[in-house]
Amino acid sequence: MSELFVPATGVRPLPALRRHIVIADGMLLLHGEGLLHPRLPVEGGSVTASHYLGDLGGDPCGVHFLSRQLDVPGCGWHGLRGLLGQVSELEFSLAGRAVQVINWDLDHRYCGRCGGPTEFYGRERARCCSRCQFVVYPRISPCVIMLVTRGEECLLARHTRHRHGLFTALAGFIEAGESAEEALAREVHEEVGVRVGAAHYVGSQPWPFPGQLMLGYLADWAAGEVSPEEEEISEAAWFRYDRLPEIPPPQTLSGQLIRTFAAQCASRQT
Ligand SMILES: [Zn+2]
Numbered sequence: 270m271s272e273l274f275v276p277a278t279g280v281r282p283l284p285a286l287r288r289h290i291v292i293a294d295g296m297l298l299l300h301g302e303g304l305l306h307p308r309l310p311v312e313g314g315s316v317t318a319s320h321y322l323g324d325l326g327g328d329p330c331g332v333h334f335l336s337r338q339l340d341v342p343g344c345g346w347h348g349l350r351g352l353l354g355q356v357s358e359l360e361f362s363l364a365g366r367a368v369q370v371i372n373w374d375l376d377h378r379y380c381g382r383c384g385g386p387t388e389f390y391g392r393e394r395a396r397c398c399s400r401c402q403f404v405v406y407p408r409i410s411p412c413v414i415m416l417v418t419r420g421e422e423c424l425l426a427r428h429t430r431h432r433h434g435l436f437t438a439l440a441g442f443i444e445a446g447e448s449a450e451e452a453l454a455r456e457v458h459e460e461v462g463v464r465v466g467a468a469h470y471v472g473s474q475p476w477p478f479p480g481q482l483m484l485g486y487l488a489d490w491a492a493g494e495v496s497p498e499e500e501e502i503s504e505a506a507w508f509r510y511d512r513l514p515e516i517p518p519p520q521t522l523s524g525q526l527i528r529t530f531a532a533q534c535a536s537r538q539t
Pocket of ligand 1: 380381382383384385398399400401402403
């Protein structure tokens with residue numbers, strides 16, 4: 270799929286949708302390998318919430334929430350994580366956007382301040398309390414993900430919470446009141462005990478598990494020996510750019526940081 274996606278600015282009233290994403294219980298309904306249905310594949314009465322996401326190749330694209338997973342001939346239910354690398358990057362991005370919009374809608378039907386019912390704003394993706402006017406937007410949690418580098422080596426870690434044993438870059442949530450650079454330095458020190466110097470921004474990626482925005486950096490090692498924090502990190506070590514272990518796929522920002530570093534080192538050799 271090479272179509273351009275233009276996110277919606279105004280979100281109500283719902284336009285006539287021509288591409289449909291269907292979600293129930295956090296799972297996505299796919300036909301064959303496809304996420305986008307050319308028409309709503311279920312009875313309209315089974316839909317409990319619908320949102321306009323934006324225009325894909327000029328076609329209004331939306332997501333529908335069902336209160337339960339229905340059997341739909343020729344279709345199957347899939348988890349979002351399982352779609353990574355299985356559908357196009359654009360479809361994965363749309364699926365992540367759809368899941369986050371539905372979760373935000375379901376999680377904020379009532380005001381967190383006064384308990385009153387909330388209603389949609391017309392022009393923005395927001396819910397507003399009908400009693401106290403408190404406004405809730407979809408919540409995005411910024412995180413830093415950083416590859417610490419030392420000459421031709423990079424620091425990779427295995428996390429205790431991940432079943433697959435991939436070595437990956439370090440990552441963590443940005444605390445309230447912290448800059449991305451401060452969070453990066455703190456997380457690296459907490460997780461593996463080393464200090465970093467300059468950090469170089471590489472790029473960002475939305476990561477819808479459940480609603481992170483990953484900010485990716487290459488960070489220069491400054492001081493300290495690797496000493497993994499045992500509860501989070503099962504193993505951490507330096508790896509030369511041309512002798513890397515199994516690393517995350519290129520669809521992930523971690524995979525991109527490691528490949529960027531390896532390419533930089535390789536280009537210096539020639
Ligand atoms: Zn309220």
